[in-house]
Amino acid sequence: MKIGIIGSGNMGRSLGILWAEQGHQVFFGARTAEKGKAVAESAGQGTQGGTNDEAAAFGDVILYSARGVDPVEVLSSTAVLTGKILIDPNNSTIPAEFAYEPIEKSLAEILAEQVPNAIVVKAFNTMAQEVFELAPEPLRGHRVSVFVASDNETARQTVMQLAEEIGFVAIDSGRLRNARMIETIGDFIRFVIIGQQQGSYATISVDVLPAVETQRLGGRQASDLK
Template structure:
């Protein structure tokens, strides 16, 4: 699979290297092409680096890690993204003291989708720090580390789930893109636990399905409002 990265930050660099190790064709883009090329030199595996436009044209899947800036500003033309799977890992800025305001009325992923209506936006990889990727694929698989994924496009969502599984994560289908409001709030919470509660960058959240109880000794769930 051809994967283009718009941005060369920690998340893009880490995931790009992991997917390149698994045989995918990777191209990093940046406002500074030399920076993107230096990431490719670090990664090896015949990866490439250049401009954001080149990365957008290259990939069938695009990892978009530029927070708070629309593709229509970053790229010379959003037509580069038509019909492509766009992975959005972004969270909102952390306020002083982690004093977040009201729950968001619209997620960053939904705003991104509105700017590129002919692309297929997927929310994913926003609930963990970069350090977690250093553990890929083990012990991520052993600990069943979850990646929460939502999109309005079933095929795009499935692509994201396959890519997550390839590097050791347990992908969790979280429904339509509207669910990104919940996932971005979850991203706020995990960053609070990492930084505000000083649990460190290896703290993460996973969904585990427990076996059914063999008996309802507590009376079971009763109807309620």
């Protein structure tokens, strides 16, 4: 798969290297060709580097890790993203005392409005970037969940596969509107991490438990969750 990285900081560089290790073709983009090429040279694994425009043109899948920067500020034209999968791994800036306003629209939904020609997928926002250093092993043994949301089922499955390849457990999280909840999970994870001692990184592992065969704690009404 051809993957373009827009925003080659910690997140973009880490995921780009991991995907390159799995045999994908990766192109690191930056505001200048020199910076993009420098990132690729440092990353190795046969990766390429250049401008953000070149990364967007190269990839069938684009990781958009340029947090807080609109696509029109990063690309000469957003038309280059037409029909491409655009992964949004971003979280909002942490406010004082974690006093978040209620989410009316997720960052992923806003990104989708800015580039309606692309297929936006929310993923990789619920763990510290240091966690990628453990991928794919021993990360796989910890069964860390990646929540993946998009209005396009094929795009969801593609990103879920990319997550599984590098040691995560992908959780199909349905339509893009659900990114509001996924981003809230990311906010909570950062809250927990900040409260821990330095060097520890909380994650979420979603598992499926077996059905209860007997009710030893007394009869109860069946759950109405559907």
